[in-house]
Amino acid sequence: MNVQIQHLYDIAQKTERRIIGLMSGTSLDGLDVALCRISGSGPDTNVILEAFATVPYADELKADIRLIFAKDQINFEHLCLLNPYIGRLHGQMVLDCLQTWGIQPDIIDCVASHGQTVYHAPKSQHQKEKFPNATLQIGDGDHVAAVTGIITFSDFRQKHVAHGGEGAPLAVYGDYFMFSEPNENRILLNMGGIANFTYLPADGDATNVFTTDTGPGNTLLDAYARQFLNKPYDEDGLLAASGTVNNALLQALKSNAFFEAPFPKTTGPEVFNTDYVNDAQDKSQTQALSNADLMATLVQFSAETIVNAISRTIQGKEICGNANSHIFRIYMSGGGVHNPVLTRTLQTLLPDCTFGRTNELGINGDAKEAVLFAVLANESLAGGRTSFGKREGVPSVTMGKVSFPA
Numbered sequence: 001m002n003v004q005i006q007h008l009y010d011i012a013q014k015t016e017r018r019i020i021g022l023m024s025g026t027s028l029d030g031l032d033v034a035l036c037r038i039s040g041s042g043p044d045t046n047v048i049l050e051a052f053a054t055v056p057y058a059d060e061l062k063a064d065i066r067l068i069f070a071k072d073q074i075n076f077e078h079l080c081l082l083n084p085y086i087g088r089l090h091g092q093m094v095l096d097c098l099q100t101w102g103i104q105p106d107i108i109d110c111v112a113s114h115g116q117t118v119y120h121a122p123k124s125q126h127q128k129e130k131f132p133n134a135t136l137q138i139g140d141g142d143h144v145a146a147v148t149g150i151i152t153f154s155d156f157r158q159k160h161v162a163h164g165g166e167g168a169p170l171a172v173y174g175d176y177f178m179f180s181e182p183n184e185n186r187i188l189l190n191m192g193g194i195a196n197f198t199y200l201p202a203d204g205d206a207t208n209v210f211t212t213d214t215g216p217g218n219t220l221l222d223a224y225a226r227q228f229l230n231k232p233y234d235e236d237g238l239l240a241a242s243g244t245v246n247n248a249l250l251q252a253l254k255s256n257a258f259f260e261a262p263f264p265k266t267t268g269p270e271v272f273n274t275d276y277v278n279d280a281q282d283k284s285q286t287q288a289l290s291n292a293d294l295m296a297t298l299v300q301f302s303a304e305t306i307v308n309a310i311s312r313t314i315q316g317k318e319i320c321g322n323a324n325s326h327i328f329r330i331y332m333s334g335g336g337v338h339n340p341v342l343t344r345t346l347q348t349l350l351p352d353c354t355f356g357r358t359n360e361l362g363i364n365g366d367a368k369e370a371v372l373f374a375v376l377a378n379e380s381l382a383g384g385r386t387s388f389g390k391r392e393g394v395p396s397v398t399m400g401k402v403s404f405p406a
Helices: 001-015 061-067 076-101 139-147 157-162 169-180 219-229 235-241 247-253 275-283 289-314 342-347 367-383
Strands: 016-024 030-039 045-054 110-121 134-138 152-154 184-191 192-201 211-218 327-332 354-359 402-403
Touching: 001 045, 016 061, 016 076, 030 076, 030 367, 045 076, 045 367, 061 076, 061 275, 076 110, 076 139, 110 139, 110 247, 110 367, 134 157, 139 152, 139 402, 157 235, 169 184, 169 192, 169 211, 169 367, 184 289, 192 289, 211 219, 219 235, 219 275, 219 289, 235 289, 235 342, 247 275, 247 289, 327 342, 327 367, 342 354, 367 402
Parallel strands: 016 110, 110 152, 184 327, 327 354
Antiparallel strands: 016 030, 030 045, 110 134, 152 402, 184 192, 192 211
């Protein structure tokens, strides 16, 4: 047997594994690096987050990625060059974090690398009959493995697409394994560039669990913060707080078939970008809005589309505030939790539900998505026995391609 395959087999037999999860989202802030100690699998998965860091991307790297990010036409050579470059960069970031934490690479069982999404094209979006759902993440796993010397799982989303999913969101799998709780209906709301949530019913039935995108989270807010403030985001929502929501623009922004499509569904900055906002302003004749009013309206847009999706999910179900019912609790994570205007609006629009943060569940909310990919790698190694039913978009599959370091 090849020594690398034997090593992989030995890791799979262990009662506990140390796995580093890597995540870089559409906000392009940087690479989240989560060192996890994981035992069990499936619903018996137990995760301890031993260390976490976000390694910021340099402005030059952000600019390089934006040349190809969510664009229909790109320089193909630039894409080709970035694929190994980002893989090697992520590998070095892992080594730098391990050195900072005083941990030797040889005690790490594997790396679980999401890569950097550069284009997301579900069939509902591209509308080309002969082509399936598609998504593309770069940062090749072979290069991560070669730089770190650690077995690497990567390219998780392709198996999901191959079995009829849209390649996202994948949080349904990790959220169910880590955060389901008997007698409490839960919404795990992640507000990254695109907002998504996982529904975890109190009965623990995996066939009723799903994750869906809701629309923009921070992607439009951050785009206009760069334009108006020359900053990566609207700190503490101060610009939005100083403005007034324009209802005409808000209704134009919400006039997209995506918002009424059935769950689960996915989207991305390919749809929700500054061109989308410009079109909505043209339709609503609001081109002269002040910066503050535009930002306030965009926050309301994110909040209302999140709330509408959650309301559709809990409609007709027992929710908090009803006598003798299970509590329906919303746990928030992602960059949006740091925007008080956004979080206050959510709570105002959902007064019958209680809100908390993922930190209360034992996992740092900022680390949650990186931890997810560590859990997915663990499931590929030691699990794969949980059925999520026959629903479209939630295939019962294990995910991740294996790259050996030599």
